[in-house]
Amino acid sequence: MxxxxxxxxxxxxxxxxxxxxxxxxxxxDGSTLPFDSDSMILALNNGRAMSARLMYEYSRAAMSLEQRKGREFIIQMTNHIYASKEYDxxxxxxxxxxxxxxxxxxxxxxxxxxxxxxxxxxxxxxxxxxxxxxxxxxxxxxxxxxxxxxxxxxxxxxxxxxxxxxxxxxxxxxxxxxxxxxxxxxxxxxxxxxxxxxxxxxxxxxxxxxxxxxxxxxxxxxxxxxxxxxxxxxxxxxxxxxxxxxxxxxxxxxxxxxxxxxxxxxxxxxxxx
Structure with a gap:
């Protein structure tokens, strides 16, 4: 092209x-930002891995967190991943x-x-x-x-x-x-x-x-x-x-x-x- x-x-x-x-x-601050599904899951779940079934794709993990902690939690957590950090x-x-x-x-x-x-x-x-x-x-x-x-x-x-x-x-x-x-x-x-x-x-x-x-x-x-x-x-x-x-x-x-x-x-x- x-x-x-x-x-x-x-x-x-x-x-x-x-x-x-x-x-x-x-x-x-030296931390990394999510760049794939796995790192997005870790960011959403305070650095903790989830079960193999949920680790397949971040949307699945996010759904599990939403069901357990509520819709507002997942919205605020997603925002926090980026809003809490300064990055170029x-x-x-x-x-x-x-x-x-x-x-x-x-x-x-x-x-x-x-x-x-x-x-x-x-x-x-x-x-x-x-x-x-x-x-x-x-x-x-x-x-x-x-x-x-x-x-x-x-x-x-x-x-x-x-x-x-x-x-x-x-x-x-x-x-x-x-x-x-x-x-x-x-x-x-x-x-x-x-x-x-x-x-x-x-x-x-x-x-x-x-x-x-x-x-x-x-x-x-x-x-x-x-x-x-x-x-x-x-x-x-x-x-x-x-x-x-x-x-x-x-x-x-x-x-x-x-x-x-x-x-x-x-x-x-x-x-x-």
Missing amino acids: ENITEKLQSGELVPFIGMGVFENTKAK LPFAYEYFKAIKPKYMIDTNVDDSGCKVYEDVEHFMITGVSRITADYDRFIIYKFNPQTKEYVRIEKEELNDSLPILFKPMGCMIPEMNFIISDADFVDWLTEAMGGYALPPFLKEYKKEKSYLFLGVDFSRDTFRMVAHEITLGLNNGLVVLDKEELTKKENKFVSTHNLEVLQQSSDAFLKAL
């Missing part, structure tokens, strides 16, 4: 960012901050994606789940760089006149909305399949795009389903993965979605650009 930076800036190529971009990020932007976000992609998908729930666009006006779409008001599983905001505030807008106001940041799994700002437990993902994916997880404008805008997957773990069913729904209608894409061998399910996803795999770390790939 050639002219990657130009394609990211024009919106022809869309970055799709996963937790793996945090692998080399340390907080100022992971390199991937620094790179994107320098080039300002036209459209970026960030499945991490912290505010690093917001910092990419903190000095420009932009739209942010965050995912929500388990709401009864309507079927839509998103909230749309417009950011004012002068006041540094996100203001809610109606879905009809979204367009491509400004950069678009899509955080389908939610965000810690301006409101704490997280797709984190099994029940959240089931609800979000159910409505995604019904067409309610993306604003109408984005459903059309995303067609015929190519995607650059960075730090995304396709070995787990949940994120393969999330990626499938968000990128429906894609042309092709590039998966940057520091992994020697893919599982059978990963290989099937890659071939079905016309993706090319580059066995390299996200940081090394972006630095080479």
Whole structure:
């Protein structure tokens, strides 16, 4: 794939960012931030491992914690993982901050994606789940760089006149909305399949795009389903993965979605650009 930076800036190529971009990020206190499912589980459970069944995927572990300690606990704990630490932007976000992609998908729930666009006006779409008001599983905001505030807008106001940041799994700002437990993902994916997880404008805008997957773990069913729904209608894409061998399910996803795999770390790939 050639002219990657130009394609990211024009919106022809869309970055799709996963937790793996945090692998080399340390907080100022020397602790690490979650960069895969296992480390997310440990962060949610105060550093303690859980049973093998629950350790399979963090959404399953989060569901168990939610059932035992309540929904508010899991929301506050997810926020605490990031809000309680000071850390520099992971390199991937620094790179994107320098080039300002036209459209970026960030499945991490912290505010690093917001910092990419903190000095420009932009739209942010965050995912929500388990709401009864309507079927839509998103909230749309417009950011004012002068006041540094996100203001809610109606879905009809979204367009491509400004950069678009899509955080389908939610965000810690301006409101704490997280797709984190099994029940959240089931609800979000159910409505995604019904067409309610993306604003109408984005459903059309995303067609015929190519995607650059960075730090995304396709070995787990949940994120393969999330990626499938968000990128429906894609042309092709590039998966940057520091992994020697893919599982059978990963290989099937890659071939079905016309993706090319580059066995390299996200940081090394972006630095080479």
